[in-house]
Amino acid sequence: MIDRQEVIRMARLARLDLSEQEIGLYQRDLTNFLVSGRKLQQVDVSEIEGSSHAVAMGHELRQDQVGPSLTQAEVLAAGTGVLNGFFKVPRIVEGQE
Amino acid sequence: MRKLAHLLESKQVSSQDLVQHYLEQIKKLEPSINAFITVDEAGALRAAAEADSRRAEGRALSPWDGIPIAIKDNISTKGLRTTCASRFLNNYEPIFDATVVTMLKRAGLPILGKTNLDEFAMGSSTEYSAFGVVRNPHDPQRVSGGSSGGSAAAVAADEAPWALGTDTGGSIRQPASFCGVVGLKPTYGRVSRYGAVALAPSLDQVGPMAKTVEDTAILFSLIAGADPRDATSVNAPEFEVPVWQENVAKGLKVGVPEEFFSSGLRVDVERAVRRCLASLEEQGAILEPISLATNVYAIDTYLTLVTAEASSSLARFDGVRYGERVDAPDANTMFAKSRARGFGSEVKRRIMLGTYVLSASHYEAYYEQAQKVRTLIKQDVAKAFAKVDVIITPTTPTTAFKVGEKRNPLEMYLSDLYTAMANLSGICALSLPCGQDAEGLPIGVQIMGNHFAEGLVFQVAHMLEQSVGGGVSVEV
Numbered sequence: 068m069i070d071r072q073e074v075i076r077m078a079r080l081a082r083l084d085l086s087e088q089e090i091g092l093y094q095r096d097l098t099n100f101l102v103s104g105r106k107l108q109q110v111d112v113s114e115i116e117g118s119s120h121a122v123a124m125g126h127e128l129r130q131d132q133v134g135p136s137l138t139q140a141e142v143l144a145a146g147t148g149v150l151n152g153f154f155k156v157p158r159i160v161e162g163q164e
Numbered sequence: 165m166r167k168l169a170h171l172l173e174s175k176q177v178s179s180q181d182l183v184q185h186y187l188e189q190i191k192k193l194e195p196s197i198n199a200f201i202t203v204d205e206a207g208a209l210r211a212a213a214e215a216d217s218r219r220a221e222g223r224a225l226s227p228w229d230g231i232p233i234a235i236k237d238n239i240s241t242k243g244l245r246t247t248c249a250s251r252f253l254n255n256y257e258p259i260f261d262a263t264v265v266t267m268l269k270r271a272g273l274p275i276l277g278k279t280n281l282d283e284f285a286m287g288s289s290t291e292y293s294a295f296g297v298v299r300n301p302h303d304p305q306r307v308s309g310g311s312s313g314g315s316a317a318a319v320a321a322d323e324a325p326w327a328l329g330t331d332t333g334g335s336i337r338q339p340a341s342f343c344g345v346v347g348l349k350p351t352y353g354r355v356s357r358y359g360a361v362a363l364a365p366s367l368d369q370v371g372p373m374a375k376t377v378e379d380t381a382i383l384f385s386l387i388a389g390a391d392p393r394d395a396t397s398v399n400a401p402e403f404e405v406p407v408w409q410e411n412v413a414k415g416l417k418v419g420v421p422e423e424f425f426s427s428g429l430r431v432d433v434e435r436a437v438r439r440c441l442a443s444l445e446e447q448g449a450i451l452e453p454i455s456l457a458t459n460v461y462a463i464d465t466y467l468t469l470v471t472a473e474a475s476s477s478l479a480r481f482d483g484v485r486y487g488e489r490v491d492a493p494d495a496n497t498m499f500a501k502s503r504a505r506g507f508g509s510e511v512k513r514r515i516m517l518g519t520y521v522l523s524a525s526h527y528e529a530y531y532e533q534a535q536k537v538r539t540l541i542k543q544d545v546a547k548a549f550a551k552v553d554v555i556i557t558p559t560t561p562t563t564a565f566k567v568g569e570k571r572n573p574l575e576m577y578l579s580d581l582y583t584a585m586a587n588l589s590g591i592c593a594l595s596l597p598c599g600q601d602a603e604g605l606p607i608g609v610q611i612m613g614n615h616f617a618e619g620l621v622f623q624v625a626h627m628l629e630q631s632v633g634g635g636v637s638v639e640v
Contacts, residue, residue, distance in 0.1 A: 074516070081475060081519040082482070083512055084500035092509075093516045099574055100517050103464045107533050110461060110540070117535030118542060120366055121352040121590025122398065122615055129392055141259045145486035154484050159495040 069098045165379040168325065169227045172219060179212035179219075179230025179274065186232055186276055190323045196304055199317040201237045201295050202245045203277035208232055211274030218272065228382065229272030234324035236315050237278035238285050239370065240359035241265050244275065248361050249283045249293040252481055252488045252506030262359020263394065264328060264370050264387045271386050276324050279314030283508045284478065285330055285363045287311050288338055288579035289570070292510040297567055300342060302605055306564040309339030309579075315373050316343040326374040326383050330360055332367045333466050334560075334583025337595035340373055341559035341608025344597040346380040346625070347373040349583075351615045352590035353398035355384075356391030364473035365396065367466075367587040377596065377626040381405045384618065400616050412623040414448035419552035421456040424582055429561045436599035436607040437558045443631045444556075444624075452552050458544040459585050461537050466584040467577060468521050468534035474511075475518025481506065513573060538588050545589040549614040554624055557582050559595040559608035582610060592618050596625045598632055 074094045078085045085093065139152060148155035171177045187205055194200060215230030224230075235241060238248045240258035242265075247253045261269065268275070282292040290298040290313035298313040300306040301321035308317040312329030316339035319327050329336040331349035340347030348371045355370045362368060372383035388403045420441060425434060445451050483489035483502030490501035507515070521530035548555060561581055570576045586593035592615070595608040609628070613621035 077516050077519045077523065079500075080523065081515050082479075082496070082499040082503055083507075083515065084497070084504040085512070086504075089509075089512065093513060096513050096573060097516060097520060100467065101520075101530075103574070104468055104521065104530050104534075107461060107464050107468065107537050108529060110533070110537050112533065112536035112540065115536045115539050117532055118538040119535060120396075121542070121588065124353065124396065124398060127395070137259060142485075144259055145256060147483065147486075147489040156484055157492055157495050157498050 069094055069101070165228060165231060165325065165374070165382050168231050172230050173227070175219070179215040180209060182230065183208045183212040183232050183274055183276070186324055189321070190276070193301075193321050193323055197299050197301055197317050197321055197323070198296050199279055199298050199308070199314040199321065199323055200234070200277045201247055201249060201280050201314070204244055204275060207244065208274045208276050215272050215274065225270060225272035226386075228386070230274065231325060232274040232276045233268060234276050234279050234315060234318045234327040235265065236281055236312050236327070236329045238281060238330060238361040239265060239328060240361070241275060241278065244278065246278060246361075247295070248285070249281045249290075249295055250506060250508065250511070251294045252503075253486070254294070254488065256486050258359070260359060263356035263391045265359065267387050267389070279312070279318050279327060281314055282311035283511050284361065284474070285311040285332060285335055286474065286510050286514050288334070288576050289565070290314065291567065292508055294508055299567070300564045302344065303564065303603070306566050306605070307342065309342035309564060311335040312347070312373065313339045316340050316345055316347065319343070319345045319373055319375060326372065326379055328370055328387070329373050330368055330370050331587065332363050333470060333580040333587050336371045336373060337559050337583050337593060337608070337610060338579055340595040341597070342564040342606065344606030345373055345375055346377055346594065346596055347371065348380055348384055348594045348618070349586055349592060350384065350388065350618060351400070351592045353396055354400055354592070354616065354618070355387050356389070356394040356397045358391055358393040362477040364470045365477065366473060367470060377622060377629050378405070380594070381622045403618060406619055406622050406626070408626050409623055411448070412627050413444050416444065416449040416554065416624065417552040418444055418449050418451050419454040419548050419555040420451055421454050421459070421548070421555060421557060423456055423459045424557035428581075429558060430563070430601070432601040433558050433560070433562065433607050437556070437609045440598050440609045440628050440632055441556060443628060447627070447631070454548050454552060454555070456544055456548060456585065458537070458541045462541060462584045462588060463577060463581060465534045465537045465541060466580060466588060467517070468530055469538065471514045471518035472522050472531050473518070475515045475522060478511065478515055510573065541585060542589045545585065545591060553620060555612040557610045557612070559583065559610040563601045563605035563607060586612055591615055592621055594621050594625050596628060598628065
């Protein structure tokens with residue numbers, strides 16, 4: 068069974084505030100999933116390059132030309148806390164007022 | 165769809181008549197099916213009125229101008245609520261259209277509404293939707309499949325003549341199979357993903373769903389094409405709706421992979437698919453037994469990669485610029501509480517798994533390893549297509565299961581057993597209804613083609629549709 072502290076650490080990394088019940092649930096699910104994940108570790112992939120894409124594709128660059136953009140008002144429209152043209156959020160840095 | 169287009173062109177019906185018809189179907193059937201999250205009655209009728217004006221003035225935008233469509237609710241529609249079936253986006257209205265929506269609007273298609281799905285496209289039954297499950301029109305005790313269950317059910321139940329879905333591991337093909345409609349996962353990159361809310365960017369594709377092969381091909385022709393706003397879209401030859409060939413099977417090499425016909429496959433599903441193979445052989449196709457041995461790793465590879473990519477894709481949902489926000493004294497707590505309240509259990513599960521396999525101490529053993537196995541799978545598929553023209557398999561091992569039947573997440577993931585390989589390798593794959601089981605539930609046959617071989621896949625599907633039966637034409 069995956070360590071409970073490891074589950075809590077993953078939740079912190081994923082920015083998920085899990086309940087005690089959820090921690091137990093995902094501890095079990097992670098453990099079960101990793102059984103199947105470990106099956107892949109038995110596959111001989113020496114000399115194999117990993118694929119991050121399904122099909123080979125190159126980089127196609129475009130001309131450096133300014134095109135139409137969203138307005139500030141449009142971008143802010145769906146925000147929950149908006150103030151003076153900014154998205155307002157709680158303090159980010161610990162210990163600063 | 166050609167029939168509808170003719171009725172519109174000859175003014176036997178108006179677009180407003182059509183839209184009104186589907187809105188009435190929706191009103192009648194939604195209490196029992198739940199295929200839609202949002203129905204845009206006013207918007208659809210307005211667009212239909214504009215289509216009728218255009219036709220009256222001889223300015224139709226396309227032959228399909230005025231034929232309405234349903235859009236899966238993880239595809240952005242400007243000013244029209246787009247929830248991804250998540251509480252997190254319950255009140256979110258996009259400020260832009262997805263490219264595929266822009267293309268449909270340019271062809272004049274009114275949008276009936278947004279169809280239900282598993283939350284953020286994570287699931288195979290729509291049981292993970294925050295808006296309730298989509299029930300199968302053939303048997304309301306059963307699921308419609310997922311994640312594009314709403315789109316599949318809407319088309320099957322005549323709530324919409326066609327619809328868009330998305331497919332990451334089988335999410336168009338599996339619900340198409342369960343609901344008895346046609347669904348295509350295009351070659352990766354053939355359709356723009358701009359505006360389609362990402363689940364797994366290296367696997368996702370937007371695709372068409374309709375009752376017949378021809379209608380599916382028509383819809384595909386409207387949405388295919390490179391897009392400068394999607395750097396993963398590719399410059400493929402323009403797709404034109406095929407002129408149907410009668411002798412497409414003659415000399416066609418059809419790969420039949422033994423691994424897709426093993427234990428776990430229901431007898432009646434196998435029988436229906438083998439009937440398709442027999443029909444192709446009768447018409448001159450050469451059936452070639454092949455091996456896709458790496459399919460045994462497809463689900464595990466897919467799960468590792470999809471959860472990793474999902475954890476990254478969904479990091480943007482933090483309550484800052486849009487979506488559900490829970491107030492808190494500091495930003496990190498706000499992020500964590502907003503996401504915990506906004507996301508459902510399956511979404512959280514996949515984010516947790518993905519975070520784990522991407523974390524520094526596990527990255528090499530899980531994520532990098534899965535990427536390498538993906539290469540093996542791609543090589544296996546490429547080797548097969550060096551020998552055969554198409555590969556034919558069942559779409560799913562079973563027909564539609566009962567609501568609540570699959571309580572174990574790992575059991576649910578097995579729904580993608582035959583479909584995930586196409587996403588991992590980027591090839592195109594179509595599901596065609598090819599019969600029914602003993603309880604009258606639809607069975608789907610999957611036709612896989614090499615990269616950019618949609619034309620051939622449609623030809624083979626059309627031929628099978630004529631010979632063994634398949635979708636039913638829209639009756640108005």
